[in-house]
Amino acid sequence: MILEVREIYKRFGGNRVVEGVSLSAEEGEIVGIIGPNGSGKTTLINIISGTVREDEGDIFLAGRKINNLKPHQRAWLGLGRTFQITRLFSNLRVLENVLIALHYGGRKRAGRRQALEILEMVGLDHKADDFAGSLSLAQRKRLELARALALSPKVLLLDEVFAGLNPQSVKEIVDLLERLNSERRITMILVEHVLKALFSLTKRVIVLAEGKVIYEGDPEGMRESKEVVKAYLGERYLKNEPS
Ligand SMILES: Nc1ncnc2c1ncn2[C@@H]1O[C@H](COP(=O)(O)OP(=O)(O)OP(=O)(O)O)[C@@H](O)[C@H]1O
Numbered sequence: 001m002i003l004e005v006r007e008i009y010k011r012f013g014g015n016r017v018v019e020g021v022s023l024s025a026e027e028g029e030i031v032g033i034i035g036p037n038g039s040g041k042t043t044l045i046n047i048i049s050g051t052v053r054e055d056e057g058d059i060f061l062a063g064r065k066i067n068n069l070k071p072h073q074r075a076w077l078g079l080g081r082t083f084q085i086t087r088l089f090s091n092l093r094v095l096e097n098v099l100i101a102l103h104y105g106g107r108k109r110a111g112r113r114q115a116l117e118i119l120e121m122v123g124l125d126h127k128a129d130d131f132a133g134s135l136s137l138a139q140r141k142r143l144e145l146a147r148a149l150a151l152s153p154k155v156l157l158l159d160e161v162f163a164g165l166n167p168q169s170v171k172e173i174v175d176l177l178e179r180l181n182s183e184r185r186i187t188m189i190l191v192e193h194v195l196k197a198l199f200s201l202t203k204r205v206i207v208l209a210e211g212k213v214i215y216e217g218d219p220e221g222m223r224e225s226k227e228v229v230k231a232y233l234g235e236r237y238l239k240n241e242p243s
C-alpha cells in the first residue's frame with residue numbers, strides 16, 4: 001500500500017468530526033471519498049497532509065509512519081494536495097506561483113523552464129505571465145493542481161477539484177487526472193461531490209457520514225446501501241443532480 005490510514009479520530013471541542021476512519025490506496029489507484037457537507041472529508045485530507053493533527057490513529061506513506069512529520073516534510077516524501085478553496089498568490093504571476101511550489105518542494109534551483117513544463121502539463125503554459133488573480137475558476141483549479149504537481153507527488157489528495165466548474169471544464173480536468181494517473185502512476189484520493197465525474201475515474205469509493213465510514217466499495221453497491229441513500233444520496237436523487 002502506498003497510503004494507509006488507520007483508525008483516525010479527531011474532535012474539535014466537543015464535536016466528533018472523524019471517528020475511526022481507515023482507508024488505504026495501492027500504488028496507482030484512484031479512491032473517491034464522498035459524503036454530506038460537514039461529514040469530515042476535508043478534515044481527513046488535512047490530517048493526512050499534516051495541517052491538522054489527529055487525536056488518534058496512524059498514517060503510513062509507502063510503509064513509513066508519517067504522523068510526526070510536518071506538512072512540508074510529508075510533501076517532500078511525495079504527498080501532494082490541492083485545497084477546496086484554492087490557495088494561490090493572486091498578486092503573483094501564474095509562473096511564480098509554480099516556482100514557489102517548486103522551491104517549497106526542495107527544488108531550490110528550479111527556474112522558468114521547469115515551471116513552464118509543469119504548466120504545460122496542466123494546459124496553462126499560455127497563461128504563465130498572467131496574474132493568478134486574473135484566472136477563471138477552472139484555470140485556478142489547474143494552477144492549484146500545477147502547484148501540487150511541482151512537488152512530484154506519489155500520492156495526490158484532491159479536495160473538490162470539480163466544484164463550481166461547467167461540464168466542459170469538468171471533462172477536461174477528468175482527462176487530465178486520468179493522464180497523470182496513467183502516465184505518472186500518481187495515486188489519487190479524490191474528495192468529490194460531482195459524482196458522475198468521480199465515477200468516471202474510479203470504481204472504489206468510501207462514503208463518510210458524521211465522521212464514520214458507512215460504505216466502501218463500488219458505486220453500484222453504494223446505490224443499494226440504505227444507509228448511504230439515507231445519509232447522502234436521497235437528497236441528491238431528489239434534486240436530480242445534473243452532473
Ligand atoms: N478547524 C476547525 N475547528 C472547528 N471545527 C471544525 C474545524 N474544521 C472543521 N470543523 C468542523 O468539522 C466538521 C467537518 O468539517 P469538514 O470541513 O471536514 O467537512 P467536509 O466533509 O469537508 O464538508 P464539505 O463537503 O462541506 O466540504 C464540520 O462540522 C466543521 O464545522
Ligand SMILES: [Mg+2]
Nearest residue numbers: 041042043084
Ligand atoms: Mg470539505
